[in-house]
Amino acid sequence: MTSHRLQHIVPGFAIFVLASVVTWLSFTEQPAEAFLFPRVISVVFIILAIWNLIRAVTGMSKVGRGITVDTLKNLAPGLAVMLLYVFFGAKHLGFYFGSTLAFFAIYSFYDPASWSSIKDWIKRVFVTAAFMAVIYTLFAVVLQVHTPRGILF
Amino acid sequence: MEFLNYFGGVFEPWAFMLLLGGTIGGLILGATPGLSPTMAVALLIPFTFHMSATHGLVLLGAAYTSTVAGGAVSAILLKIPGAPANIATALDGNEMAKRGEGARALHLSFLSSGVGGVIGILLLIFLTPVLAQWVLKIQTPHVFWIAILGVTVIGSLDSKSFVKGLLSGCIGLWLSTIGYDEIQGTERFIFADALGGGIGIIPALIGLFAIPQVLDMMAKGRVDALVEALEVPRQKLAASMRELTRYVRALSIGTVVGSIIGLIPGVGGQIAGLVAYDQSRKMSPQREKFGTGHPEGLVAAESANNAMVGPSLVPLLTLSIPGSPTAAVLLGGLLIKEIFPGSDIFDNHPEVVWTFINSMLVGQVLMVIFGIMIAGWAAKIARAPAPIMAAGVLVPAVFGSYSVGQSVGDVHIMLALGVGMFILEKFGFSAAPLVLGLILGPIAGDNFTQGMTLAAAQDGPWVYFFTGTLNIILIALVVASIAYSFWNNMLAGDKAPVAEPVVGDTK
Numbered sequence: 001m002t003s004h005r006l007q008h009i010v011p012g013f014a015i016f017v018l019a020s021v022v023t024w025l026s027f028t029e030q031p032a033e034a035f036l037f038p039r040v041i042s043v044v045f046i047i048l049a050i051w052n053l054i055r056a057v058t059g060m061s062k063v064g065r066g067i068t069v070d071t072l073k074n075l076a077p078g079l080a081v082m083l084l085y086v087f088f089g090a091k092h093l094g095f096y097f098g099s100t101l102a103f104f105a106i107y108s109f110y111d112p113a114s115w116s117s118i119k120d121w122i123k124r125v126f127v128t129a130a131f132m133a134v135i136y137t138l139f140a141v142v143l144q145v146h147t148p149r150g151i152l153f
Numbered sequence: 154m155e156f157l158n159y160f161g162g163v164f165e166p167w168a169f170m171l172l173l174g175g176t177i178g179g180l181i182l183g184a185t186p187g188l189s190p191t192m193a194v195a196l197l198i199p200f201t202f203h204m205s206a207t208h209g210l211v212l213l214g215a216a217y218t219s220t221v222a223g224g225a226v227s228a229i230l231l232k233i234p235g236a237p238a239n240i241a242t243a244l245d246g247n248e249m250a251k252r253g254e255g256a257r258a259l260h261l262s263f264l265s266s267g268v269g270g271v272i273g274i275l276l277l278i279f280l281t282p283v284l285a286q287w288v289l290k291i292q293t294p295h296v297f298w299i300a301i302l303g304v305t306v307i308g309s310l311d312s313k314s315f316v317k318g319l320l321s322g323c324i325g326l327w328l329s330t331i332g333y334d335e336i337q338g339t340e341r342f343i344f345a346d347a348l349g350g351g352i353g354i355i356p357a358l359i360g361l362f363a364i365p366q367v368l369d370m371m372a373k374g375r376v377d378a379l380v381e382a383l384e385v386p387r388q389k390l391a392a393s394m395r396e397l398t399r400y401v402r403a404l405s406i407g408t409v410v411g412s413i414i415g416l417i418p419g420v421g422g423q424i425a426g427l428v429a430y431d432q433s434r435k436m437s438p439q440r441e442k443f444g445t446g447h448p449e450g451l452v453a454a455e456s457a458n459n460a461m462v463g464p465s466l467v468p469l470l471t472l473s474i475p476g477s478p479t480a481a482v483l484l485g486g487l488l489i490k491e492i493f494p495g496s497d498i499f500d501n502h503p504e505v506v507w508t509f510i511n512s513m514l515v516g517q518v519l520m521v522i523f524g525i526m527i528a529g530w531a532a533k534i535a536r537a538p539a540p541i542m543a544a545g546v547l548v549p550a551v552f553g554s555y556s557v558g559q560s561v562g563d564v565h566i567m568l569a570l571g572v573g574m575f576i577l578e579k580f581g582f583s584a585a586p587l588v589l590g591l592i593l594g595p596i597a598g599d600n601f602t603q604g605m606t607l608a609a610a611q612d613g614p615w616v617y618f619f620t621g622t623l624n625i626i627l628i629a630l631v632v633a634s635i636a637y638s639f640w641n642n643m644l645a646g647d648k649a650p651v652a653e654p655v656v657g658d659t660k
Contacts, residue, residue, distance in 0.1 A: 011580045015320065022327055025342065034337035036605060037598040038330045045323040052316050063314040064581030071372045071579075078371035079572070082547065086568045090551060091561050099551065103544040110540035112375045127541060135548055143203050145556040 005059045007066035012049075012056035019049035081105045095147035096136060104128040156278050159507035163515050168211050171204075172512050175215025176519045180527060182216070183223020183235045185537065190220035190236050191479045191585075192366055195358040196546070198486050199553035202355070206490040206502065210509040213486050215516045217479050218462055222266040222520050225455055226528050229258045238461075241430035241454035248446030259528045260393030261448050262455045265400075267521035269408045269456030273463030274514045276412055280464075281510075284471040285499045293604045294618045298627035300597035303474040305631050307481070308586035309638030317582045318638070325590020328352050329598065336602055347562030354485040356554040356567035357591055361584045362482070363550045364571020370543040390525060400452045403433045407453040411460030415477070416467055429457030463513065470494050470506065473596065478585035485592050489557075 023042040026035045055061040081102055089098030107128060113120040139145045162168060175197075182193040194216050201209030224235025229246035242262060249258040291299070308322035309315060331342040332351025343349055397404065410429040433453035434443040443450045461477070468474040473494045475481040484494070492498055498506045537545075554567035574584050608617035618624060 008580060011576065015324075018324075022342070029341070031337055031339060033602075034334045034339045034341060037601045038327065038341065040601065041323060041326045041330070045320070045327060048316055048320045048323055052320055055316060061314070061316075061581070063317065064579055067576065067579050070374075074372050074374035075368060078543070079368070082367075082568065085547075086551060086564055090555075090564065095552070095555070099548045103548050106371070106544040106547065107540045110371060110375055110543060111538065112540075131541075131545060131548070135552060138200075138549075139552050139556060143200070143556060145552070146559060147552075147555065148561065 005056070008056040008061045008064070009053070012053040012061065016046075016049040016053045019046040022046075077109050078106055081109070091148050093151060094149050096132065096140075099135065100128060100132050103131060155282070155503065156507045156511055159504055160511050162207060162504060162508035163211070163512045168208055168508065168512065171208055171212045172215045172516055173519060175212045176219045176516055177523050177527065179216040179219030180223035180226070180520065180524055183220035184226035184528075185235060185542070189362070189366070190217060190224070190238070191482055192362040192546075193220045194479050194482045194486075195362040196549055196553055198355050198358060198482070198489070199556050201486060202489065202557050206487075206492055206505045207508045209486060209490065210483075210505065211512040213483055214509055214513045215519075217483065218270060218459070218513055218516045219520045219524070220479075221458055221462060222263060222270070222455070222524055225262040225266065226259065226524075229262060229451075230255060230528075238426050238458040239454070241426040242451060242458075244430065244444050244454075245447050245450035248444070249448065249451065252446055254388075254446070256388035257393060257396070258448070258451060260388060260390060260525055261397060261400075261451055263521045263524035263528070264393060264397050265404055265407065265452040265456040266459040266524070267517050268397075268404055269411055269458075269460030270462060270517040270520070271514065272408050273412055273415060273460040274510065274517060275463070276416075277463035277466050277470075278510055278514075280467050281470050282499055284467065285496050287471075291495070291623070293600050293607065294621075295623050295627060297597050297600040297604055297618070298624060298631065299472050299474065300593040300600070302627055302631050302634065303472075303593050304586060304590050304597075306474065306634045307478075307589045309634045313583075314581045315635075315638045315642040317580075318586050319635070321577070321582045321584075322586035322590040325587040325592075326594045326597065327590075328357070328587075329591045329594020336599070347560075347565050350558070350560075350562075352566055352570075352591065353554075353558060353563055354489055354592060355557045356563040357570055358482055358485050358588060359550045359554050360567035360570035361574045361588055363546050364568060365575040365578055365584070367543045367547050367550070368572070368575040370539045373539065376539075396448070397452065400449050402436065403449040403453040404456050406433045406436065407456030408460045410453075411457035412464045414457070415461035415464030425457040425461040426454040429453040459517075466510075470498060473593065475589065478588065481585060481589050481592060485588075488592065 019042070022038070023046045026038040026042040029035050052061065085098055085102035089101060091098075093101070104124065108115075108121075108124050111120070111124065113123075139147070163172065179190075179193060183190060194213055197213060197216055201212055204212070221236060221238050224239035225242045225246065226235065228234040228239040228243035229250050232243050232247040234240045234243050246258045246262060249255070304322040304326060305319065308318040327342075329352070331348050332340075333343075333349065334341050340349075407429040410432060411425040414425040414428065430443075430450050430453050433449055434440045437443070437449055439447065439449070465475065465477045465480045466483070469480045469484055471494060473484060475484050487494065487498075492502050492505060550567065550571075551564050554563045555561065557563065574582075574587070577587075578584065604617055605614055608614040611617060619628065
């Protein structure tokens, strides 16, 4: 079995599991009237999911490149920052402080400029501050959105 | 000629400011590779939440129009299409720029976009009210089938794989059923507290369109993606305008092709530009010059992708079926204001719909003027490094999702959907049908439930949903859209791994 075929089988199987759960819940949960429409959807959903899985297993599913190890390696730090930012930083540190840290971390990590040059770090700090000033003006001043303050800001 | 009564609304100070801001901002966003029109409009929706429906739609319409045209700037000067709609533009536009004719190419591009765009909006103005009156005859089962048709058409036509397109639509329909069912007063599929209120359209739109693009940028790692922009020497606009009259054939082909393709739900600008380019080449006596920097190719492609914008809103404003993924996002923008396409919008909110349409007409003129003025400058901004863009899209995406319901749960949903969509896209699934399923799901669901109740009191569901001329026509269209896509897939095969797209999104 080629790695490309395996790459298609895994999401195909995951979608099949999801479709099975949706179908199971649609036909077992009560009151039945509330689940009439989900039942109709789930029948089509499970048929398509099975079809998709069969295509993946037989190697007929080829659209999409899949996810390479390099992609995962490149993504890992950024994704970690995103998850920390959204699930922890924004609420507990404060929306603006968390956002500033997330912007700075992502920008700094993926910036191809040198990590040892002080000039480049100053540029990163300046860009982050300027960007967050725009965001603050838009959301706090113009739209007056009240964001969680957390322990900082 | 009802639309003439509402022209004044466009020139109200606040509306005009939004139109101007949306146009200029849209041109810059459109010129930025990786920021597609769909994503730009999705990110703007939270801002419209604080505006009146008219003002919100003026802003979104301006952004839609100008992002499509703005994509030509980076296509011509950087050879990176700002949006897939500008792929054909890059073929000849960049060759012209390399010869030192960048200004000429930009002038021709914006002028032909303007001509195509104006004709497209005029089609929208004259076709929509006629269809909207016809829509009055539509009843509960028909609305259900129309919603299903919207999902199947986009699912079938917008995806490279027929099965995956329809599966995306199904996932969207299912996601729309999550939350509290108001009719039965019961909870459905609530696996986490954040899902109690269901999946909001705005967090979903932002997550599904913006987050995959952020992750795409990150996935490239620490690479310096800066591309040198070509210099733009000055050229007199009058000379470009005179020159455009020499390309009437290409302009006509582009406008006609764009308008027709725009009317077909789910097809969109990328195809419009490429088909117009191809047809123009076939009909040109100088076809061998196409691809070497021939202005005809540029004119055909740009007039087509902007002529598509107006007609893509015809099925949206009459039947709730968007002509393109960006139009699907606009539908979300309408529904959150509790404005429903069809006769409702024309009978009960004429000032909203006509000011919106008129603003798009005026927006075409502004787009040409400012496009030509700021093209060179926009190209410089478009070269913003990918890390700044990734972080710069993520933060407003988080704030935008939060600001609508002031709920951190919405931000979690946005991120979860975005990461999920990024993974699905890597395996050939497409965001557009999923979004449409999510948007049209409640319409289909409510009408299905209502129809079942009515059917129980009449001749049963079979008669209610499957008989009657309009039901049969709609069912036939649903079947035809699926069969057409299935047949195409059989002919083309589920081809080998597709190339990574130049930009992140479909339209």
